[in-house]
Amino acid sequence: MALEHELGLRKPIELLPHEALLNIYYTASCLKKRADEFLRGFGLTDVQFNVMMLLWYQSGPEGGLSQAQLSDMMLVNRANVTSLIDRMEKAALVARTASPGDRRYNIVKMTSRGKKLFAKVEPLYARQVQEIMAVFKAGEQKRLVAMLGRIRGELAR
Amino acid sequence: MALEHELGLRKPIELLPHEALLNIYYTASCLKKRADEFLRGFGLTDVQFNVMMLLWYQSGPEGGLSQAQLSDMMLVNRANVTSLIDRMEKAALVARTASPGDRRYNIVKMTSRGKKLFAKVEPLYARQVQEIMAVFKAGEQKRLVAMLGRIRGELAR
């Protein structure tokens, strides 16, 4: 459906480039809401789940990631990661451990509770993602990925 | 560029549907950051500018929009609009006015300062949007809009 109707606008969006931009923006917002709603049932937020996904799939040789690495991989300010990890540590999902060589770093690792929860939730999450994205054939998904990559490339210039 | 490299991931994103989802999510995030950066120069946030755009282009016969209408058009909780309009009112960008017929409503209207600022900023903003989206021809932009609409349609089911 057209964004114009979904938002209940009285008048159409005038410029096509702006309509395209708003489509990206609001589609991301809808996807986030859906993910949050699904994950709330497990006591997680989408951001916290993303941290767990990064720790699960992207951990380095020390068995975790530093807060700075997490902030890079999430495109957020590193100040943000402090409170995020505080909350996740309080929920016993992750733990800060000292880095052996360099005392500036915290290595964030998943706890066994975190791992157990992630192992349970992740397949259900992946299934949802696949169901939603099944509106596209693989070729279309690749085309979408390529288009969005071009926009980010333009933004980075 | 591929998301994998932009985020500095050690391993590729395994599932294409998930890669597509993350592309939407991070592209929106990059667009938001860019808009915020541009608008900060005028003392605005992207959300506040969006409110002004809605008030400018979508105002009803009373010359404004209610907070509930704004929340619908922005896909946010109406609780959120209270503090947003508080801040914008403090900055003298908008004003709450009483609705003639129904005392439950606030009609939010732009102040003359708000209108003057918007009239100055909007053309510059529109130009930026057009420059960024100029990586696509009009036909591609339409295809992108259609694809994203299909995803939201799937989410709404």
Next chain:
DNA sequence: GGTCGATAGTATATATATAAACCATGTCCG
């Protein structure tokens, strides 16, 4: 070997978002 600059994490102030509970007002229907 001590100072300088870079890097990691934290603290603070502020903006945006949600959910949930609440009050005031409108509407509808028996």
Next chain:
DNA sequence: CGGACATGGTTTATATATATACTATCGACC
């Protein structure tokens, strides 16, 4: 009429985000 229900706005608690300034640590270089 009057109670039930719906709607608009606010409040509160909580989560996420930014910018900025601060501390601790590390490395490099004279």
